[in-house]
Amino acid sequence: MFKIIFENPDSNTPVSIKKNRIIVNCGSIGQPRDGDPRASYVIYDSANETLEFRRINYDYKITAEKILEARLPESLAARLAKGR
Structure with a gap:
């Protein structure tokens, strides 16, 4: 069993993951928690194991407007701009 945590990894910098199994949560669009409002994703390179x-x-302003139009809590819309 192993655990690898990348907190706010450098964007566009490959990270070696030479393990048999790994679970990756790369984040996503919407409701960020890391202070960065941009969308996030990961590219896995199986040949180089990175x-x-x-x-x-x-x-995110369009998304925030839709949240408010749907009468969801305003805090969910405000969070998008802050990334928190």
């Missing part, structure tokens, strides 16, 4: 963490901008 993960590359990526971030891209998206228009």
Whole structure:
């Protein structure tokens, strides 16, 4: 059993993961918790056994408007801009 934690890895920097099994939670669009409002994803390179963490901008203001239109809590909309 093993545990690897990457807190806020550098974007576009491959990380070696030479293990038999690994579970990766790369984040996603919406309701971020790490202080970065951009969308996040990972590219897995099986030939080199690496993960590359990526971030891209998206228009979170549109998403925030839709949250408010749906009458969901305002805090959910505000969180998008702060990334918290």
